[in-house]
């Protein structure tokens with residue numbers, strides 16, 4: 002097991018290039034199995050979720066090869082291999098194996114997904130969609146069994162706006178017979194990215210990015226090449242790092258439109274931001290203003306940036322309130338930030354952050370992916386050295402984090418935990 006060490010207090014300067022989007026990549030890889038020949042996905046982020054999904058496809062018979070940041074997937078020899086648990090539990094997006102396997106084989110056995118523990122994360126809307134398309138779905142001993150004689154298009158109204166359910170239903174429906182309409186669909190940019198890949202494979206999809214998606218089923222899909230959109234959450238995280246510590250940081254290779262909610266809040270806090278076509282330039286201010294933020298579905302403020310922005314709020318002069326309307330328990334990072342000197346009170350779905358606090362380096366735990374990002378932000382700000390354990394959560398979503406930060410002038414490195422430290426963590 003590794004820990005991440007950050008010597009705080011260094012101002013950041015220069016340019017950072019954002020990787021391909023995790024939440025696209027993890028859907029595009031399973032989507033490739035719907036083709037009858039090779040799909041090549043470019044601009045893949047070097048994160049553990051991508052590696053695990055490529056392994057899962059390979060386990061089920063796909064030929065996969067990583068070449069210079071691209072993944073080539075030949076799914077011709079895939080079989081409906083049951084994937085009951087093990088690696089499936091390591092990430093949330095293994096749920097896309099359900100929709101993709103169902104679409105390809107008419108059946109699947111997939112373990113219940115893992116991913117960040119942010120309170121209950123049911124998959125009832127995914128299952129409602131699969132059933133509407135004609136699948137019989139059962140849950141036996143922690144695995145979901147899906148079976149369909151034939152998939153037939155249907156009208157599906159999502160009771161909850163869900164990114165995962167929207168994409169999963171698209172995956173199962175593109176080769177179903179007839180028309181599927183997804184109503185109250187999620188509108189995140191990653192959904193458009195998945196629809197773009199599927200369309201390039203020959204699917205007929207209209208309305209991705211709006212709340213009604215219409216799919217005409219086709220008999221066959223073919224191989225193609227597709228480049229992943231930039232990761233708006235990684236971009237937003239670096240923008241927050243820069244807002245805290247940037248003497249002048251350009252966050253490059255992004256789509257600024259995807260980050261409007263964050264930019265508007267950073268500007269309210271007094272952060273200097275200049276936008277260009279595919280980059281933003283950020284300079285910190287000496288007097289950060291407090292701000293209230295409520296997370297919402299896209300294009301609202303992304304819940305995945307709620308945790309990192311909380312770390313920034315500790316540096317504002319006054320009280321900020323952050324409310325998470327998407328997840329009921331996405332506040333584990335606040336306990337760790339408190340250990341570093343933050344003044345944060347959590348009540349229900351809201352956290353009241355009183356600043357400005359002088360943060361001190363401490364040993365803290367990345368309880369989940371974006372909690373990890375919040376602790377990195379705090380570590381960059383704090384006096385002294387911050388040690389972050391459970392780094393595997395951070396590795397699920399941030400490609401080459403140390404390299405990118407050190408190139409901006411930070412001092413970040415990784416060490417192996419000693420046996421004593423591992424024991425201490427196990428017992429804590």
Ligand SMILES: CC(=O)N[C@H]1[C@@H](OP(=O)(O)OP(=O)(O)OC[C@H]2O[C@@H](n3ccc(=O)[nH]c3=O)[C@H](O)[C@@H]2O)O[C@H](CO)[C@@H](O)[C@@H]1O
Nearest residue numbers: 024093094121122123124125126127161162163164165327
């Ligand atoms: C791999 C991936 O893309 N992960 C993202 C995806 O997660 P994920 O797809 O899991 O998130 P959803 O959009 O599905 O979840 C949104 C809300 O709907 C609820 N819900 C969801 C499905 C369902 O069947 N029933 C139900 O009640 C969830 O508990 C949550 O409260 O979108 C989230 C919301 O933007 C992001 O935080 C995650 O980074």
Ligand SMILES: C=C(OP(=O)(O)O)C(=O)O
Nearest residue numbers: 093094116117305370371
């Ligand atoms: C919650 C997240 O990821 P996942 O859904 O993969 O757990 C995230 O990326 O912040």
